[in-house]
Amino acid sequence: MAKLNMFKKRKGVxxxxxxxxxISLTAMGTLYHHYSHPxxxxxxxxxxxxxxxLRFRLRGPRAASGKVGILAIDEKSxxxxxxxxxxxxxxxxxxxxxxxxxxxxxxxxLVWSETERTLVEDVAPQLERLAKLDDGNWAAARAAISNIxxxxxxxxxxQSVHDTIARYGKVVxxxxxxxxxxxxxxxxxxxFRGLDLMTESAIQGLILPDKQELDDYPDIRAYGLIANxxxxxxxxxxxxxxxxxxxxxxIYRWAQLVRNLNGQLMPSxxxxxxxxxxxxxxxxxxxxxxxxxxxxxxxxxxxxxIKIPVDMxxxxxxxxxxxxxxxxxxxxxxxxxxxxTLSDAQxxxxxxxxxILGPTAIGINDLRANPFTAAFDGVEQHATVIDNILSQTxxxxxxxxxxxEMGVIAGIFLLFTPLMIxxxxxxxxxxxxxxLCGYYFFDKYxxxxxxxxxxxxxxxxxxxxxxxxxxxxxxxxxxxEKKKVKGAFSMYLSPDVISQVLDDPNALKLGxxxxxxxxxxxDVRSFTTISxxxxxxxxxxxxxxxxxxxxxxxxxxxxxxxxxxxDAVMAFWGAPLPVAGHAEVAxxxxxxxxxxxxxxxxxxxxxxxxTIDIGIGLNTGSMSVGNMGSNERFCYxxxxxxxxxxxxxxxxxxxxxxxxxxxxxxxxQIKRPDLFVRDLDDIRVKGKLEPVKVFELMRPDALPQxxxxxxxIGEFELGRAAYRQQDWPRAKRQFTSCLxxxxxxxxxxLYLARIAEQSQSPAIPxxxxxxxxxxx
Numbered sequence: 056m057a058k059l060n061m062f063k064k065r066k067g068v069x070x071x072x073x074x075x076x077x078i079s080l081t082a083m084g085t086l087y088h089h090y091s092h093p094x095x096x097x098x099x100x101x102x103x104x105x106x107x108x109l110r111f112r113l114r115g116p117r118a119a120s121g122k123v124g125i126l127a128i129d130e131k132s133x134x135x136x137x138x139x140x141x142x143x144x145x146x147x148x149x150x151x152x153x154x155x156x157x158x159x160x161x162x163x164x165l166v167w168s169e170t171e172r173t174l175v176e177d178v179a180p181q182l183e184r185l186a187k188l189d190d191g192n193w194a195a196a197r198a199a200i201s202n203i204x205x206x207x208x209x210x211x212x213x214q215s216v217h218d219t220i221a222r223y224g225k226v227v228x229x230x231x232x233x234x235x236x237x238x239x240x241x242x243x244x245x246x247f248r249g250l251d252l253m254t255e256s257a258i259q260g261l262i263l264p265d266k267q268e269l270d271d272y273p274d275i276r277a278y279g280l281i282a283n284x285x286x287x288x289x290x291x292x293x294x295x296x297x298x299x300x301x302x303x304x305x306i307y308r309w310a311q312l313v314r315n316l317n318g319q320l321m322p323s324x325x326x327x328x329x330x331x332x333x334x335x336x337x338x339x340x341x342x343x344x345x346x347x348x349x350x351x352x353x354x355x356x357x358x359x360x361i362k363i364p365v366d367m368x369x370x371x372x373x374x375x376x377x378x379x380x381x382x383x384x385x386x387x388x389x390x391x392x393x394x395x396t397l398s399d400a401q402x403x404x405x406x407x408x409x410x411i412l413g414p415t416a417i418g419i420n421d422l423r424a425n426p427f428t429a430a431f432d433g434v435e436q437h438a439t440v441i442d443n444i445l446s447q448t449x450x451x452x453x454x455x456x457x458x459x460e461m462g463v464i465a466g467i468f469l470l471f472t473p474l475m476i477x478x479x480x481x482x483x484x485x486x487x488x489x490x491l492c493g494y495y496f497f498d499k500y501x502x503x504x505x506x507x508x509x510x511x512x513x514x515x516x517x518x519x520x521x522x523x524x525x526x527x528x529x530x531x532x533x534x535x536e537k538k539k540v541k542g543a544f545s546m547y548l549s550p551d552v553i554s555q556v557l558d559d560p561n562a563l564k565l566g567x568x569x570x571x572x573x574x575x576x577x578d579v580r581s582f583t584t585i586s587x588x589x590x591x592x593x594x595x596x597x598x599x600x601x602x603x604x605x606x607x608x609x610x611x612x613x614x615x616x617x618x619x620x621x622d623a624v625m626a627f628w629g630a631p632l633p634v635a636g637h638a639e640v641a642x643x644x645x646x647x648x649x650x651x652x653x654x655x656x657x658x659x660x661x662x663x664x665x666t667i668d669i670g671i672g673l674n675t676g677s678m679s680v681g682n683m684g685s686n687e688r689f690c691y692x693x694x695x696x697x698x699x700x701x702x703x704x705x706x707x708x709x710x711x712x713x714x715x716x717x718x719x720x721x722x723x724q725i726k727r728p729d730l731f732v733r734d735l736d737d738i739r740v741k742g743k744l745e746p747v748k749v750f751e752l753m754r755p756d757a758l759p760q761x762x763x764x765x766x767x768i769g770e771f772e773l774g775r776a777a778y779r780q781q782d783w784p785r786a787k788r789q790f791t792s793c794l795x796x797x798x799x800x801x802x803x804x805l806y807l808a809r810i811a812e813q814s815q816s817p818a819i820p821x822x823x824x825x826x827x828x829x830x831x
Contacts, residue, residue: 071476074524079468082517093368095303102512108426116379120446123438125386126410132389139419143171143212150219152392157406162227162328164297164413164434167283171212213286220290227327228291232277239279247317249282253294257319260338269315272345274370277314295327299433306424309372310440325440332409345369364451374450376443380427384438411438452508463514475525487522567681572629573641574698576705579622580668597664604651612644617692627693630680638675638724645671645715672705675721703740712801719748733768739827746825767796779824783814
C-alpha cells in the first residue's frame, strides 16, 4: 500500500515538476535571447523598460550637482531677439557677458550649418540713404546700391560668431550625425564634409583587440554629418555631436557617448563637456563585440579615473540616471544673460558653472519624454548625462547583472517549485506575494539604489506563471478526480458526504483500509412468496417504493448504501468519512425505517400490493472498507467477520420474532436514553466458535407507555438470569410475566418453548447458557 501511494504521489509530482522546469527554462531562454538580440520592441524589452521608468518615478526626483546648467533660448529670448534663428551678431555680447560672469565651459546644442543670410534690417540704413537722394544724383545712387549689394553678399554675423568663439575659447561646438545610410544619401558625394576641421576632437585613446579596427564595429558607425560652416568651425577646437538616442516608445533612457565618423571616434556633447570640465581625456575600450568601457583619465594622475559604465552590447551607450521632471537642471534665460538682468544668487551660481546652450521655447525646442514626464527638453538631457558623469551617479546594466538575473531565475525554480507542488493554492499565493514584495524592496534598496538596473519583470513573470500554471494544473486534475470520485460515490453516498470527501480527499483511501464501522443489513420477510404473487413490473414497482425511503434514511444520516442484494439492503456508517457515534446513528436509522415502513404499508395497501415486513441486523467492529473489484468494475464496500456477523443477526430476527437485532459491540456504543435495548441472548452463530451477546433494539412505541417497555425489559432480564442458572420454574414465571405485559412478545415465547424442551432433560453441568444455531 505504501508503494502504491508513493507511486501515485510521484505521478502527480512529475507533471508539476515538468511544468515548473519548462517555465524556468523558458524564462532563462527568453532572457538570454534578449541579451543576445536586444530590442526595445520585444516583450521583455517593453516590460523591463516600463518597470525601469516606474522605479524612477517611485524613487522620485533627486538633486543635481549644480556644476552644469542650461543656457536656454526660451520664449523670453525670442521676444527679445525676434525670429528664430535670430541674428548671430547678438552672440558676441552674450559670450562677453558669460566671460564676465565667470562661466567656465559652454556646450552648443545647436549647429550653424548654413551661412547667415543678410536681411532687410541689416541694409536699412543704405535704403534710407538711397531714398533721400535727389533726382539726377546718379553717382550717389550707384554708390548706395553698391553698398547694399556688398551687405547682401557678406555674412557679418558668421564672422562675429567666429570671433566670439575664438575669444571665449572654452566652447564645444555641436553638430549632428546621420545614423543610417538612407539618411545620408541626401548629402550626395560628401557625407562627411567638414569632418576634417573637427579631427582635433577625435578620441585618441582607443584600446582595440588584436587585429581589430574601428570600422569592424558597425553598431557605432555614422554615415554622414551636419557640420558648422567652415568660418565658424575654424574658430573652434572642441567639437561633439548632440544626437540623442530615443527608445522605440519615444522615451530617453540611453545616451550615445561615441560614434565612428569615417574612421574617427568622436565624442558626444555630454562626454566632451564632462572631459573638458574635469581636464581629462576619454579612453575607449573595445572587446570583440564593441565598446566595453569608457573612462576619463586624468593626465596628471593615472590612478584618477572616472569609469563610465556602458551597455552590454557594445554600442557605447550610457544608461541615464534621470534627475526628475523638466528643469531639474537650473535654467538661465539667454535674454537675461544678454541684458545682465540676473539676480545676485544667479550670478553666484554661474561663477565657475558650465552651461549647455540650446532651445527650450515652444516651437523650436527638441521636446522628448523621460520616465518622469512627456515634456522634456533635449538640451536638458545632455546636461543630465554630464551631471551623472561629474557626480559619478551612474546607472548600469552589465554582464554581471545578467548573470545575477539568471541566478535569480534558477533560484526561484529551486526554492519555490516545492512550494508550488506540495502546498495549497492559498499557501503558494502567500509565497508569491511575499516573494514579489521582497524582490521589489530588495531591488529598490540594494540594486537600484546602487545604480544597477536588474531586470525584475522576468523573475516576477516566472513566479506568477509558476503559480498560475501549477494552480491551474492542480485545479484541473483535482476537478477531474472530483468528477471520478463523485461518479463513483454518487450512487451510494449522500451529496453532503460526497462534498466532504471532495473537500478532504485525504479522508478517502482508495484500495481499502481497516476501520471500525457499523454495518447494516435488512431483508424483506417472505419475499419469495411476494415475488411469486406479482408480475415482474409490479414487483419492480413494489421494490422501488420500498428501497426509496429506506435509502433516503441511510443517506440522510451520513451512511453509505453499499448495495442492494435482491430484496436486501446493505449499508454502513463511519466511512469514507468519520461519523460521530456511528453505532447510535445506525440504530436511530433502523428505528426510522420501521416508522417509514408503517407509512409505506398503508401506501402499498392502497395500491393493492401485499403487506411487507423486514428484519434488520446491526453490528459494530473492525472491517475492511474501500473500492474493491476489478479494473473494469468495482464498488465501495466493506468486508470482514464483523460484516458477516451483521448479516447473521439480520437472519436471526425472525427466529426471535423481532424487527432489529444488534450485537453486544453495537450495544456498548449506544448511550441515548431514548433507544430501548433488551438483552436478548448469548448465541453462537454458524461457522463461529466464540459466542456473542445479542440485543433487541425496540421501537419506542412497542408498548403504549415508556414505563411498560422498561418493565418488560426488566422482567425479561430476570427471566434470562434464571434461564442461565437452569432454574426453569422461575425462568418460566418471568417470561410468562413478560407475556402479561406484551402478549405477542416473540423472545418470551421463544424462551418458553426452549424451557419446555430443556426442562425434560437433566441439568447440564457448567452450562454457559449459549444457544448454538445450526443454520445461518
